[in-house]
Amino acid sequence: xxxxxxxxxxxxxxxxAKTSPTTVSLVLNDKWRAHRIRPETAAHVMRxxxxxNFSVDLRARGLRLARSGLAGMIIPHYQNxxxxxxxxxxxxxxxxxxxxxxxxxTGRDPERERDAVSVLLAQKVESLFITGASDPxxxxxxxxxxxxxxxxxxIPGNGPSVVSDNRLGANLLTGRLxxxxxxxxGTGPYFVGGLAGEYATDERIKGFKQAxxxxxxxxxxxxxxxxxxxxxxxxxxxxAIYSQLGRLPDGLxxxxxxxxxxxxxxxxxxxxxxxxDLALGCFDWNPFAAFLPIPVAMVxxxxxxxxDRAFAFIDGDLTADASPVRVAPTLIDGG
Amino acid sequence: xxxxxxxxxxxxxxxxAKTSPTTVSLVLNDKWRAHRIRPETAAHVMRxxxxxNFSVDLRARGLRLARSGLAGMIIPHYQNxxxxxxxxxxxxxxxxxxxxxxxxxTGRDPERERDAVSVLLAQKVESLFITGASDPxxxxxxxxxxxxxxxxxxIPGNGPSVVSDNRLGANLLTGRLxxxxxxxxGTGPYFVGGLAGEYATDERIKGFKQAxxxxxxxxxxxxxxxxxxxxxxxxxxxxAIYSQLGRLPDGLxxxxxxxxxxxxxxxxxxxxxxxxDLALGCFDWNPFAAFLPIPVAMVxxxxxxxxDRAFAFIDGDLTADASPVRVAPTLIDGG
DNA sequence: CTGAAAGCGCTTACAG
DNA sequence: CTGAAAGCGCTTACAG
Numbered sequence: 193x194x195x196x197x198x199x200x201x202x203x204x205x206x207x208x209a210k211t212s213p214t215t216v217s218l219v220l221n222d223k224w225r226a227h228r229i230r231p232e233t234a235a236h237v238m239r240x241x242x243x244x245n246f247s248v249d250l251r252a253r254g255l256r257l258a259r260s261g262l263a264g265m266i267i268p269h270y271q272n273x274x275x276x277x278x279x280x281x282x283x284x285x286x287x288x289x290x291x292x293x294x295x296x297x298t299g300r301d302p303e304r305e306r307d308a309v310s311v312l313l314a315q316k317v318e319s320l321f322i323t324g325a326s327d328p329x330x331x332x333x334x335x336x337x338x339x340x341x342x343x344x345x346x347i348p349g350n351g352p353s354v355v356s357d358n359r360l361g362a363n364l365l366t367g368r369l370x371x372x373x374x375x376x377x378g379t380g381p382y383f384v385g386g387l388a389g390e391y392a393t394d395e396r397i398k399g400f401k402q403a404x405x406x407x408x409x410x411x412x413x414x415x416x417x418x419x420x421x422x423x424x425x426x427x428x429x430x431x432a433i434y435s436q437l438g439r440l441p442d443g444l445x446x447x448x449x450x451x452x453x454x455x456x457x458x459x460x461x462x463x464x465x466x467x468x469d470l471a472l473g474c475f476d477w478n479p480f481a482a483f484l485p486i487p488v489a490m491v492x493x494x495x496x497x498x499x500d501r502a503f504a505f506i507d508g509d510l511t512a513d514a515s516p517v518r519v520a521p522t523l524i525d526g527g
Numbered sequence: 528x529x530x531x532x533x534x535x536x537x538x539x540x541x542x543x544a545k546t547s548p549t550t551v552s553l554v555l556n557d558k559w560r561a562h563r564i565r566p567e568t569a570a571h572v573m574r575x576x577x578x579x580n581f582s583v584d585l586r587a588r589g590l591r592l593a594r595s596g597l598a599g600m601i602i603p604h605y606q607n608x609x610x611x612x613x614x615x616x617x618x619x620x621x622x623x624x625x626x627x628x629x630x631x632x633t634g635r636d637p638e639r640e641r642d643a644v645s646v647l648l649a650q651k652v653e654s655l656f657i658t659g660a661s662d663p664x665x666x667x668x669x670x671x672x673x674x675x676x677x678x679x680x681x682i683p684g685n686g687p688s689v690v691s692d693n694r695l696g697a698n699l700l701t702g703r704l705x706x707x708x709x710x711x712x713g714t715g716p717y718f719v720g721g722l723a724g725e726y727a728t729d730e731r732i733k734g735f736k737q738a739x740x741x742x743x744x745x746x747x748x749x750x751x752x753x754x755x756x757x758x759x760x761x762x763x764x765x766x767a768i769y770s771q772l773g774r775l776p777d778g779l780x781x782x783x784x785x786x787x788x789x790x791x792x793x794x795x796x797x798x799x800x801x802x803x804d805l806a807l808g809c810f811d812w813n814p815f816a817a818f819l820p821i822p823v824a825m826v827x828x829x830x831x832x833x834x835d836r837a838f839a840f841i842d843g844d845l846t847a848d849a850s851p852v853r854v855a856p857t858l859i860d861g862g
Numbered sequence: 863c864t865g866a867a868a869g870c871g872c873t874t875a876c877a878g
Numbered sequence: 879c880t881g882a883a884a885g886c887g888c889t890t891a892c893a894g
Contacts, residue, residue, distance in 0.1 A: 199673055201887055212865045217889055228863055245672045250649045251586035251595065252887035255870045260586065270611035279605060283632055292646050294629055297618055311627055314585045337580045338534055456818045480815035483791045536871055547881045552873055563879055587871035590886045 200244045209240040216241070220248065250292075254316065263291040264317035266308045266331075268300040268324045272449050273477055277495035278323060278345065285499045291318065302326050306334075313338050319506045321345055328353075343502040344516075347391050352505040353516035354498050358392050358475075361491040361521040362399025362445070365473045368489045368523060369443040370407045372471035380410050381443030381471070382433060385426050385451030388418040393447060396475055400445055415441075426454030434458075440470050449476035456484060477524060493521045535579045544575040551576070555583065585627075589651065598626040599652035601643045601666075603635040603659045607784050608812055612830035613658060613680065620834050626653065637661050641669075648673050654841045656680055663688075678837040679851075682726050687840040688851035689833050693727050693810075696826040696856040697734025697780070700808045703824045703858060704778040705742045707806035715744050716778030716806070717768060720761050720786030723753040728782060731810055735780055750776075761789030769793075775805050784811035791819060812859060828856045 202220070206213045211233065218224045219237040254260040263286040270276045279295050286293035294317060296308040305322075309331050312320055320342040322331050328349025335342040336351070344353040369381050383400050386393030397416055404411040419429040426446070434440060440462070446452045452474040459467050467486055474481060477492035501517045504510040510517065537555070541548045546568065553559045554572040589595040598621040605611045614630050621628035629652060631643040640657075644666050647655055655677040657666050663684025670677040671686070679688040704716050718735050721728030732751055739746040754764040761781070769775060775797070781787045787809040794802050802821055809816060812827035836852045839845040845852065 202889095203887075213888080214865055214890080215863095218864095221889085230863065233863085247645065247649045247673065249590070249651060249887050250646070251590050251651060252870085253889075255584070255586050255590060255872090255886095256888045256890085258870065270605035270614060271608065273606065276605035276611060280632055292650070293631065296628065297615055310582065311585070314582045315627070316584060316586060338582065453814055456815075460818060478815060479788055480791075480813060480818075483795060483815075484818055485820050537873095538871075548872080549874080549881055550879095553880095556873085565879065568879085584871050587886085588873075590870095590888090591872045591874085593886070 200246050202246070202248070205237065205241050205244060205246050208244065209237045211237060220246075260316040260318060261290070261292055262294050262312075262315055262317040263289065263319050263321070264309075264312035264315070265293065265295045265321040266298050266305055266312070266323060266325065267295060269297050274449075274493050274495065275324065277493075278499065281495045281499040282321060282502075285503050289503065298325075300324065300326050305331060309334055313340060319343075321502055322349065325349070341506050343505045345498060345502055348516035351515065352502075352510070352512040354501045354505070355392075355516045355518055356493045356498070357518035357520045358395035359399035359402070360518070361475060361493075361523070362396035363403045364399075364523045365475060365489055365491050366400045366403035366443075366445055367407070368525070369445060369471040369473050370403065370409065373442040374469070376409065379437055379439075379441040379443075380404070380412070380415055381445055382441040383416045383445045383447065384419065384429055384433075384455065385421060385447035386418050387420060393418055396447055418447075421448055421450045423450065423454030423457055426451045427458040430455060430458040434462075440467055442469070443471040444473070446472070446474045449474060449478050449481075452476070452478075452481065459486075487525075490524045491521045492524050494519050535581050537581070537583070540572070540576050540579060540581050543579065544572045546572060555581075595651040595653060596625070596627055597629050597647075597650055597652040598624065598654050598656070599647035599650070600628065600630045600656040601633050601640055601647070601658060601660065602630060604632050609784075609828050609830065610659065612828075613834065616830045616834040617656060617837075620838050624838065633660075635659065635661050640666060644669055648675060654678075656837060657684065660684070676841050678840045680833060680837055683851035686850065687837075687845070687847040689836045689840070690727075690851045690853055691828045691833070692853035692855045693730035694734035694737070695853070696810060696828075696858070697731035698738045699734075699858045700810060700824055700826050701735045701738035701778075701780055702742070703860070704780060704806040704808050705738065705744065708777040709804070711744065714772055714774075714776040714778075715739070715746065715750055716780055717776040718751045718780045718782065719754065719764055719768075719790065720756060720782035721753050722755060728753055731782055753782075756783050756785045758785065758789030758792055761786045762793040765790060765793040769797075775802055777804070778806040779808070781807070781809045784809060784813050784816075787811070787813075787816065794821075822860075825859045826856045827859050829854050 202213050202216050206216045215229060216237050218227050218229055219234045220241060224234040265282050267275050267279050283293040298304040298308050305325050320335055320340055322328055322342055323345040324347055325331055328344045328347055332349045332351045346355055348355055383397060401411045417429045419425045446455045470486055472486055473489040475491045477490045481488050481490055497519045501519060537548050537551050541551045550564060551572050553562050553564055554569045555576060559569040600617050602610050602614050618628040633639040633643050640660050655670055655675055657663055657677055658680040659682055660666055663679045663682055667685045681690055683690055718732060736746045752764045754760045781790045805821055807821055808824040810826045812825045816823050816825055832854045836854060
């Protein structure tokens with residue numbers, strides 16, 4: 193109860209218990225049996241420690257033991273299911289490894305990414321998960337120089353990396369769209385959203401094209417619009433397609449849930465008949481999408497497995513040669 | 528480049544720079560001018576430190592300075608805009624205060640909440656934000672015993688607390704529903720979701736009743752169904768109302784975005800005519816709700832201001848007498 | 863069965 | 879202008 197000015201240290205406990213710091217430390221770390229401390233002594237120390245509301249200073253312990261017990265992660269943000277799920281899975285896995293999770297969000301800003309990695313390194317994290325970094329390379333180099341184990345997530349870098357199998361996911365999603373689209377001829381499916389040159393987008397485009405070709409349909413360059421993720425940009429892009437075709441395409445692959453907002457924003461401005469038959473898909477998942485007036489096929493990434501694989505790298509159960517590890521996402525059927 | 532077994536310490540830098548730890552420390556902390564270190568010496572030390580990829584051990588510094596530079600937060604999860612926004616706002620504010628944010632999610636599990644607070648306390652956080660705790664009291668007591676400044680967020684506790692003005696938000700939302708509902712007579716609005724006895728729910732029910740009374744309509748007990756947040760429970764509750772009334776109520780206040788999933792799940796099983804005129808509202812916000820086939824009024828909580836107020840407590844600009852501070856949420860009109 | 867002492871990597875009065 | 883030394887709160891060989 194007493195709220196002392198300075199929280200009690202292990203020495204204070206030793207004094208109050210009329211014993212030595214050694215004994216207190218041994219007792220508090222549950223090593224007293226191995227050191228043959230008398231049970232009564234141990235019990236007494238524990239009681240005193242509890243009464244004094246003692247809590248070890250993890251920093252001091254870490255300093256002494258040359259380990260921090262910290263596992264670090266940087267992540268762009270928490271605003272979608274994918275990243276929220278990744279960070280929660282990470283926290284759970286870290287705890288299972290006996291580590292304390294330390295997650296910092298970076299807003300996909302390279303400078304904040306660097307700062308976050310630096311501060312985590314300075315806190316002496318034992319491993320570092322680099323998620324969705326705009327450019328993992330310099331961050332990877334930093335970790336290497338500091339001798340800290342790391343894994344890239346979502347975007348592969350120069351070292352161990354775990355990503356969604358974007359190509360497979362896109363292939364499955366596109367396949368589903370094609371099934372729903374009217375048979376040849378027609379507009380062919382369109383791919384909208386994301387950035388050309390960006391890893392995930394490029395991979396998804398590959399999967400998209402594969403599926404289209406496998407269905408013996410055409411995938412012209414003009415069917416692929418990498419206009420960014422901003423809802424407004426996606427809305428504008430769709431508007432342009434609409435004017436050009438004089439209608440919506442038969443199938444629409446929207447790249448990411450953020451882009452999807454823009455797509456829906458545009459589609460709902462149209463009369464019901466205009467989109468009644470649209471085959472719509474989104475690479476990402478959000479439960480509310482199921483409630484849209486048209487069915488939408490979605491790809492849900494497997495965050496749990498991604499984190500497991502990442503820890504496998506850290507644990508040495510997986511070697512960086514096998515990088516990037518691709519984790520299969522799941523196709524979720526709307527309707 | 529050289530990846531040494533052990534990262535260099537300040538002593539290593541001193542040795543390589545042929546100077547003393549004192550000088551290195553002073554230079555690295557940018558206090559060399561005040562201590563009249565020769566500029567050349569300073570420059571030299573900086574170069575050596577950079578070459579050696581030196582990064583201070585924040586734990587050691589914290590230990591010495593009797594401060595950690597850490598600001599801690601516990602939060603139920605990141606899976607909705609409200610909590611995701613709270614944690615991101617917290618991180619930003621912490622950085623502005625020159626502190627490193629440390630956020631841990633707890634899944635609304637009292638045991639995990641306790642563990643998280645304990646570990647944060649053991650890391651010697653300088654302040655602790657307790658968000659959405661199932662029971663803040665014991666956590667508040669823990670912080671007090673450790674002499675650590677804390678604030679409760681979302682759910683008020685036994686000390687400084689910042690919450691959304693749930694009553695006001697519910698009042699506004701209900702008012703909006705009533706405007707949209709057919710004039711007397713009719714079913715009156717229904718309130719669905721949440722737990723009786725739980726702070727936020729109770730407050731919102733008060734706001735709901737206030738608005739209903741102000742509109743000179745009735746709010747019977749049977750119009751308020753606190754069936755929990757699970758979508759399935761909410762779906763079942765609505766189904767029951769539906770059978771009982773033989774139709775949907777004229778107005779529906781759904782308590783939380785999670786509950787809202789269940790509500791929509793049920794509504795969409797009905798024919799269009801059944802819900803065409805429903806006045807629907809949700810206490811919480813999600814962009815996709817705007818895309819539903821019926822307009823929905825939503826309440827968006829002001830996470831930025833909540834965090835600002837919370838830091839005001841920590842900074843001593845606000846005193847706990849003023850607790851809980853209520854932050855006005857915003858009514859967002861769907862349609 | 864228990865304790866004195868060294869050392870983890872820092873910072874800062876103090877002395878010169 | 880610069881350095882030797884103490885001490886932050888721990889843990890653990892080592893000695894007894």
